[in-house]
Amino acid sequence: MTLSLALRFLHVLSAALWMGSGLFWPGSLRRALALGPPHAAPALAQANAGLGLDLGAGIATLATGLLYASPLGGIAMRAGILVGLVLALSRLALLFALARPALRRASEALARGEIEAARNASKRLPAYSGIAHLLWLLALVAMVFPV
Numbered sequence: 001m002t003l004s005l006a007l008r009f010l011h012v013l014s015a016a017l018w019m020g021s022g023l024f025w026p027g028s029l030r031r032a033l034a035l036g037p038p039h040a041a042p043a044l045a046q047a048n049a050g051l052g053l054d055l056g057a058g059i060a061t062l063a064t065g066l067l068y069a070s071p072l073g074g075i076a077m078r079a080g081i082l083v084g085l086v087l088a089l090s091r092l093a094l095l096f097a098l099a100r101p102a103l104r105r106a107s108e109a110l111a112r113g114e115i116e117a118a119r120n121a122s123k124r125l126p127a128y129s130g131i132a133h134l135l136w137l138l139a140l141v142a143m144v145f146p147v
Contacts, residue, residue, distance in 0.1 A: 004075070007068040014060035015140070021057055022132050025050035026125040033106070033119045040110050040118065047103055047125075051095070054132075058092050065143075084143035091135040099128040 025047040032043030065085065069077045102124045109117035 004073050007064055007073045011061065011064035011068050014057050014064055017053065018057035018061050019133065019136050021050055021053040022129045026129040029122055029125060033115065033122055037115055044107050044110060051099060051103060054095055058095065062088055080142045080146060084139040087135050087139035087142065091132050094128060094132060098124055
């Protein structure tokens with residue numbers, strides 16, 4: 001196995017993890033908050049784990065992609081890869097600007113016993129998930145199809 005092939009495999013694996021990290025927890029959290037306090041704490045823990053995976057897989061995707069598009073990986077940097085990089089960075093920025101603050105506010109509200117405030121704080125999370133998946137899809141298209 002060549003280094004280029006190993007980098008490509010790790011890049012695709014981390015990108016798949018990144019995409020999957022946002023599939024399960026936003027809806028689960030919303031349903032748990034609708035059911036009330038006994039169900040919300042485990043869903044918040046699951047959401048925190050999902051956001052941790054989102055961040056870790058995003059960083060791994062960027063790192064392996066940059067290595068793969070370097071002389072070490074043996075492929076040339078082209079416009080589609082740069083567009084994908086910008087979209088991936090935008091997705092990470094969205095994680096820090098929208099998802100993490102919303103989940104933090106929901107956790108704090110639940111800790112205070114304010115279930116309605118937790119529900120309100122979590123209303124942005126499904127939008128985050130949808131936008132994040134759209135950015136991921138656009139990045140994939142930009143990188144796979146030559147421009």
